[in-house]
Amino acid sequence: MLEAKMRDFRHSDYDSYASIHNAFDPTHPLFLERARYEDSCFGRTRYRMKRYVAESDRGEMVGVGGFEHLFFSYHPHRFALSVEVHPTWQRRGIGGLLYERLESELRSAGAEAAWAIVESTHSESVAFVRKRGFAEKRRFLESTLDLTSFDPAKFEPRAKELESKGIVFASLAEEMSRDPTSGRKLYELENSADRDVPNIVKPKPMSYHDYNIIILKSPVMLWEGSFVAKKDYLYVGSSSVIKSGLKDTIEQGFTAVRPGFRRRGLAQAVKLMVAKHARSHGVKSILTHNDSRNEAILTVNEKLGFVRRSERIEFEKVLQD
Structure with missing residues (x-):
């Protein structure tokens, strides 16, 4: 297991965030203009969000994880949770470390449930959430x-x-x-x-x-x-x-x-x-x-x-x- 360092997401991290996301899910590239604006809405509205990054021992950003209220499925005690690790850094325990941090914070805050949205063809992502006790609730069609x-x-x-x-x-x-x-x-x-x-x-x-x-x-x-x-x-x-x-x-x-x-x-x-x-x-x-x-x-x-x-x-x- 890699000794990854966790820290809060910074405004200067967006480009690295996009690189990780796009490598993780190349069919749905991160649209930075939308991501930046919607992130700016948290804190100005009733919706809340927290995001962390994982860094290698060389200070390279290798993973991103966070939780947030969904704008159109809002419940004060239920949050969407996501974990993304760059493909070249997967299978080293980084995703698990990010997930453990996020779940611990949600439990401490009294959250009732967490949601994870995963591409049906991403078999490793599906296995990741199932292994951690998530059960399927619904499907979205694109x-x-x-x-x-x-x-x-x-x-x-x-x-x-x-x-x-x-x-x-x-x-x-x-x-x-x-x-x-x-x-x-x-x-x-x-x-x-x-x-x-x-x-x-x-x-x-x-x-x-x-x-x-x-x-x-x-x-x-x-x-x-x-x-x-x-x-x-x-x-x-x-x-x-x-x-x-x-x-x-x-x-x-x-x-x-x-x-x-x-x-x-x-x-x-x-x-x-x-x-x-x-x-x-x-x-x-x-x-x-x-x-x-x-x-x-x-x-x-x-x-x-x-x-x-x-x-x-x-x-x-x-x-x-």
Whole structure:
């Protein structure tokens, strides 16, 4: 076993953190702009995070581990836990040392449970968490829409039908430029829809204060490519997009439809607006992640042409009875 030194993560560690993460999981490179901003939200909101690094005896950063509240699966006593060790330094006990530090701190703080999200194809990572008492709770599906072959024409009739019934589609950038209450209206819409999205816990709703910091002020949100559906002045549907950090690719965020306006094709229509705008601006692919139990949105995605690319497993370990 290597004698690794543990220390707190520093702001100057981000580039080394990205190198470790990208070597550990090259199919999902760390998008530093997003990572830096979201880290800055901890401490300014109700969400908490702690991160450590492992260094070799030469001072080389060889591993990273941390725990944090999840923004959209918030429970005050449950945290997501992650451990990443550079492949050239694996099988030397570094991951185990990081994990032991993290679990000890969580137990001391009275945490009820820890979650670990692992690529289903990373057999060693799956074995690592299972060995430490984690059990599978749910799966996330990652899918992509190829905009180079996407044909919006066959989806236009439904959108036109909605417009004939008084639904108006607009980009959120337009809405924000002319309506100072648009951010709060989007927050209220997403909260109304989020209650019905499958989750690992029944999350406590995000406050508008935190939503404003984490979402509305985020530099990675692409409001000009995000769309809302309105009925008079009421927001009844929306779909947001985010910078992905990948070439010619954007990430689809939350697609929300207000209860009472469902089963009318609104989710498909707002996602259509997103896809059309993205394609017209040279984007070649849209990436999205969904709970495998969210049959409604998975059906919409399949109709639009999203193809499943990979799968992640969320594990849970109970820390306090």
